[in-house]
Amino acid sequence: MRSSIVDSTTLAKRLHEGSAALFPTDTLPALAASPMYASQLWDLKKRSRDKPFILMAARPEELLRWVHPIALMDAWGMAMRHWPGALTMVLPASGQIVNFLNPGSTSIGMRIPACDMARSLLIESGPLATTSANLSGEKPCKEAHEASSCFPELPILGPIPWPQPCGQPSTVINWQGNGCWQVLRSGAVIPEFL
Numbered sequence: 724m725r726s727s728i729v730d731s732t733t734l735a736k737r738l739h740e741g742s743a744a745l746f747p748t749d750t751l752p753a754l755a756a757s758p759m760y761a762s763q764l765w766d767l768k769k770r771s772r773d774k775p776f777i778l779m780a781a782r783p784e785e786l787l788r789w790v791h792p793i794a795l796m797d798a799w800g801m802a803m804r805h806w807p808g809a810l811t812m813v814l815p816a817s818g819q820i821v822n823f824l825n826p827g828s829t830s831i832g833m834r835i836p837a838c839d840m841a842r843s844l845l846i847e848s849g850p851l852a853t854t855s856a857n858l859s860g861e862k863p864c865k866e867a868h869e870a871s872s873c874f875p876e877l878p879i880l881g882p883i884p885w886p887q888p889c890g891q892p893s894t895v896i897n898w899q900g901n902g903c904w905q906v907l908r909s910g911a912v913i914p915e916f917l
Contacts, residue, residue: 726871728881731840735847737878743767744878745856745870746844747885748836750809750893750911751863752856752870753779754877758823761852767874770859775825776852777811777832777893781845786833791815794898798833801896801904801914807837809889809911813897824852834893844880855892865890 726745729737734744743756743763756764758778765772780786783802790798794814801812811834816825824831834853836842845851855863856870864870867883894910904914 726875726877726879728883729878730881731844731847734844734878734880738848742878745874746841746880747838748841748888749838750888750891751865753853754856754874755851755853758820758850758852761823764852764854768854768859775831776854777834778824778850779834779836779845779853780850781842783835785850789816789818789820791817797898797902805912806835809893811893811895813895813907832895838886840880840886
């Protein structure tokens with residue numbers, strides 16, 4: 724592993740300065756950047772720019788402040804049942820943040836991971852643009868060593884080894900209207916409406 728292993732305070736500082744970074748979550752390791760520096764993630768992953776990133780944070784209010792008022796009540800209800808956890812909600816967004824994570828769209832995915840290490844970093848860094856730590860089209864990394872081998876130039880959250888993830892991606896649901904959700908990707912969580 725060639726990546727520099729750093730604590731959450733140091734990693735948060737590097738993220739604020741524009742670096743991308745690697746950290747564990749409850750599902751799969753994350754490749755992340757502060758939202759205003761998110762564009763580098765498309766290049767690092769060799770990923771099409773029409774594939775958006777997820778906004779991850781430590782607390783619901785840090786995410787739901789970006790949700791358009793028409794979806795806010797439904798978003799809070801789902802957040803109270805499934806966060807922290809492996810559920811990503813795609814919601815209509817308000818404010819400039821959508822331009823960093825999903826340019827040309829009006830919605831973004833949001834999630835709070837059920838991983839203490841990740842949330843400790845997110846408390847210090849604030850919300851981060853995230854994606855799985857792998858090159859586009861390749862198998863997701865499942866541990867720190869794999870993530871570091873894939874992105875050896877990036878700092879990585881220590882200590883190592885990381886907590887064991889579940890190895891499945893988060894379930895992704897899209898808000899369709901008042902009380903109505905659509906499953907975009909089945910994953911680690913089965914929402915009660917299925």
